[in-house]
Amino acid sequence: MEVEINGARILATFENVPLLGTVQITQTLAAALLVMVIISALSIWLGSGLKVTGISRKQAAAEMLYTSLVKFVRGNMGVQFDHYIPLVGTIFVTSVVSNLISLLGIWSPTADLMTELAWALVVFVLITYHKIKASGILSYLKGFLDPIFILAPINVMSECFTPVSMACRHFGNILSGTVINALIYAALTAASSALFGVLGSSLAAAVLLALLGAGLILLGRKKQKKLPFVLGILLALLGICAALTNLGADYPWLTIGIPAIPSLYFDWFGGCIQAFIFCTLTTLFIKQAAGD
Amino acid sequence: MDTIYQSLVTVNPVTLIGQICNLFIQLYIFKRFFLDKVKAVLDQRREAADRQIADAEAAKSEALAMKQTYEQNMLQAKAKADDLLRNAQKTAAARSEEMLRQTQQQVSQLKAKASSDIVLEKKKAINDAKNQISDLAVAIAGKVVQRELNEADQSRLIDSFLAELGEDL
Numbered sequence: 001m002e003v004e005i006n007g008a009r010i011l012a013t014f015e016n017v018p019l020l021g022t023v024q025i026t027q028t029l030a031a032a033l034l035v036m037v038i039i040s041a042l043s044i045w046l047g048s049g050l051k052v053t054g055i056s057r058k059q060a061a062a063e064m065l066y067t068s069l070v071k072f073v074r075g076n077m078g079v080q081f082d083h084y085i086p087l088v089g090t091i092f093v094t095s096v097v098s099n100l101i102s103l104l105g106i107w108s109p110t111a112d113l114m115t116e117l118a119w120a121l122v123v124f125v126l127i128t129y130h131k132i133k134a135s136g137i138l139s140y141l142k143g144f145l146d147p148i149f150i151l152a153p154i155n156v157m158s159e160c161f162t163p164v165s166m167a168c169r170h171f172g173n174i175l176s177g178t179v180i181n182a183l184i185y186a187a188l189t190a191a192s193s194a195l196f197g198v199l200g201s202s203l204a205a206a207v208l209l210a211l212l213g214a215g216l217i218l219l220g221r222k223k224q225k226k227l228p229f230v231l232g233i234l235l236a237l238l239g240i241c242a243a244l245t246n247l248g249a250d251y252p253w254l255t256i257g258i259p260a261i262p263s264l265y266f267d268w269f270g271g272c273i274q275a276f277i278f279c280t281l282t283t284l285f286i287k288q289a290a291g292d
Numbered sequence: 293m294d295t296i297y298q299s300l301v302t303v304n305p306v307t308l309i310g311q312i313c314n315l316f317i318q319l320y321i322f323k324r325f326f327l328d329k330v331k332a333v334l335d336q337r338r339e340a341a342d343r344q345i346a347d348a349e350a351a352k353s354e355a356l357a358m359k360q361t362y363e364q365n366m367l368q369a370k371a372k373a374d375d376l377l378r379n380a381q382k383t384a385a386a387r388s389e390e391m392l393r394q395t396q397q398q399v400s401q402l403k404a405k406a407s408s409d410i411v412l413e414k415k416k417a418i419n420d421a422k423n424q425i426s427d428l429a430v431a432i433a434g435k436v437v438q439r440e441l442n443e444a445d446q447s448r449l450i451d452s453f454l455a456e457l458g459e460d461l
Contacts, residue, residue: 005300006297006298006299006300007297007298007299007300007301007302008297008298008307009296009297009298010296010297010298020305020306023306024298024304024306025306026298026304026307028304028307028311029306029307029310029311032310032311032314033314036314036317036318036321039318039321039322040318040321040322040325043321043322043325043326044321044325044326046326046330047325047326047327047328047329047330048325048329050329050330050332050333051333052333052336052337052340053337053340059333062326062330063330063333063334066326066327066330066331066334067334069327085327086319086322086323086327087319089322089327090315090318090319090322090323091315093322094315094318109311112298112304112307113301113302113303114303114304114307114308114311115307115311117308117311118307118308118309118311118312118314118315119311119315121308121312122312122315171301175300
């Protein structure tokens with residue numbers, strides 16, 4: 001069995017575009033556009049009809065989002081960096097929505113390294129700006145010669161790897177989720193075909209299994225015990241699926257429901273935590289660069 | 293239809309530039325339609341709360357000032373009332389004393405007048421008695437002596453008699 005994990009699908013290719021050469025429009029841009037539409041619609045919806053008194057539940061949610069964002073940025077950077085609230089908030093929201101959109105079966109823009117690299121480059125420009133602003137361009141350049149001039153290439157590299165490491169950290173976590181999901185799916189498909197290949201070979205056995213399950217469910221309910229009840233449900237489901245396979249509906253039944261359990265961690269938790277980490281690093285790096 | 297995929301990790305400048313542009317467009321929309329609106333409402337609410345607190349404080353200080361004025365007025369009124377009462381008492385005392393004095397004076401005047409009246413009355417009574425006695429004496433004498441005397445002798449006789457009588461009295 002073959003497991004294939006690909007990058008973004010190429011939607012259109014334009015040859016010989018001036019300045020850029022061959023231009024490939026990928027799924028990432030299309031999905032990013034969709035993410036933008038979702039976030040913009042949510043922003044406009046949450047930001048409309050706000051009142052000073054007698055607020056609605058929607059407005060309470062909007063205000064809570066806003067205050068937690070402000071608290072996050074001020075907690076990490078202090079009040080003097082309040083003008084970075086919109087940027088940090090935008091990166092966070094875009095990252096979360098991009099990560100979670102894969103749950104709908106849509107290509108996640110953050111599964112393309114270019115997305116994270118774009119954000120990280122913007123942050124890198126800001127970091128460099130603050131470093132130069134804090135100490136002046138000459139001492140910024142002189143900083144690369146510390147502690148001795150031979151280390152200059154290493155210093156330049158370490159500077160350049162800040163955005164690369166930020167981008168790769170986020171991308172790697174999302175990618176690992178995608179890879180593990182693909183592996184689990186493939187494994188479950190294989191297991192499913194093996195299991196129901198055996199169970200579905202005879203209709204009588206399958207029906208017997210389902211009936212056994214039904215009997216166990218009844219027993220469990222009668223005696224108020226959980227173990228036979230749960231076991232009965234499992235056996236009944238297996239029997240029904242086996243019977244359906246025998247009747248010709250050849251489907252990898254095990255891939256229904258079961259992949260949702262690891263997805264809870266890799267998509268939901270990982271998706272949110274990586275957005276949080278990216279924003280935390282953004283705030284901390286900028287604050288560090290500003291030198292206070 | 294065959295689908296072409298990018299390799300898993302690759303550099304695509306168009307995606308990169310596009311995503312940078314997307315970030316800024318998203319930033320604008322997110323700020324303009326969400327953050328700014330919520331911020332404006334929160335600021336308005338804080339301003340309203342500040343205003344209410346300031347109003348309450350102003351009202352409180354005003355009330356305190358009013359209370360102070362009131363208390364001062366009350367003190368002044370009390371002092372004035374005390375003053376009035378003291379004056380009234382003083383006046384009343386003076387007046388009663390004056391009245392007492394006048395009464396005493398009148399009484400003593402009346403007493404003096406009464407005693408002088410008594411003296412006069414006494415004198416008058418004595419004179420009346422003298423006259424009556426003299427008339428009586430004349431009548432008695434006339435009757436006793438049976439002797440006619442002229443008016444001059446008669447008066448002389450009486451006067452001498454009276455003088456004697458007066459010395460006895």
